Amino acid sequence: MHKSHGQRIGYLSRMSHRYFSEKLGAMGIGPGQTFILKSLYHEDGVHQESLVDNCQLHKANVARALAKLEENGLVKRESDLNDKRAKLIRLTPKAIEIKDDFFTAFRSWSEMLTQGFTDKEKELSFELLDRMAANVEPYYGDKNN
Amino acid sequence: MHKSHGQRIGYLSRMSHRYFSEKLGAMGIGPGQTFILKSLYHEDGVHQESLVDNCQLHKANVARALAKLEENGLVKRESDLNDKRAKLIRLTPKAIEIKDDFFTAFRSWSEMLTQGFTDKEKELSFELLDRMAANVEPYYGDKNN
DNA sequence: TTAATATAGTTGCGCAAGCAACCAAGAGAG
C-alpha cells in the first residue's frame, strides 16, 4: 500500500523514541528530553522560555522535561534575580561528562536514517524536511508551540 | 541553531497530530486513528493483525484505536469464525459516508507540507522518507512494531 | 491424545505531548 509523507514521518518519529530510549535511557535521559539537552549543550545558562522556542515544544512539556532532567541530576534550575518569574537553566558537571556519549548516540541515529545516502541526498533530505517544517510553522508556530 | 533530521521529524509528527485533531476531530477520529482508518478505506474487512503490519503500530495501540473507532461508530469488530482468536474489522456506513472528507483532510496535510515544492521535489521528499524508514525497519520492524 | 508452544488480542503501566486553567511576578495606564 502507498504510504504517505505523514505516515512515514510518524513512523520515524516513533522509532526515534525507541532508539533514544535504548541509547540514552541508561544515562537518565528520556526521549522527550533529548532535544532540550541538545539545545543546552549548544547554549547553556538560558531561560526556560528560550528552550521553548529552540525546541518548538509546548512550555508545559519543557517544564516537565526539565523537572525530570533535574531529578536525574543533569540540570539545575535557579530563579533569575532580575525577573523572579523566570528560571535560568544550567547543565551540571554530570551532564558535561556525558556530552560525548550523548552526541555519539545522537549522531548515530542520523547516520542510521541516512544509510546508503549520497552526500547530496543527505543534504537534500535535510533541506526538504526543513522546508516542510517551515511550511507548517506559519500555521502552528505563533501561539505557544 | 542547526536542527537535526530527528528534530524536524519529531516536530512534523507533532504538528500532524494537531492538524488531524483539528480537521478530523469533529468526525470522531483522533490523530492516532487516522492511519488505521486510511488502511481500512484501502482494504476493508481485514484482521486486526494486518492493520498492525500495514500501519506499523504496536498491536496494543491498534487494539485501543479500534476500540475508539468502534465507540465512535466508524468500525465494527466481529470474531472470525475460522479462528476464534482473531477479529475481522469492517467499516460502518457512517465511515463510508465521511470517506471523502477524510481524504480531503488527509491530502491537505501532504499539500501543506510540500507547499512550494516542484513535482520533482515532492517525489524526492517522499522517496527519501521512504528510504529512511526502510533503513530503520531492519532494527525495529521484526519484533512487534 | 495430551502437553508444550505459538499466536491474536486486551489490559496495566509509564512516558511524551497538547490544552486549559492557574499562580506569581513584571509592566503600563489612570
Next chain:
DNA sequence: CTCTCTTGGTTGCTTGCGCAACTATATTAA
C-alpha cells in the same frame, strides 16, 4: 499608587504510544 494586562512557569486532564504480562484459541510434538 493602584488596577489592569501580560508573561514565565506549573499542574490537571486527555490522547498516543511502547512494553510486559495476561487470556484464550490454535498448532505442533511427544
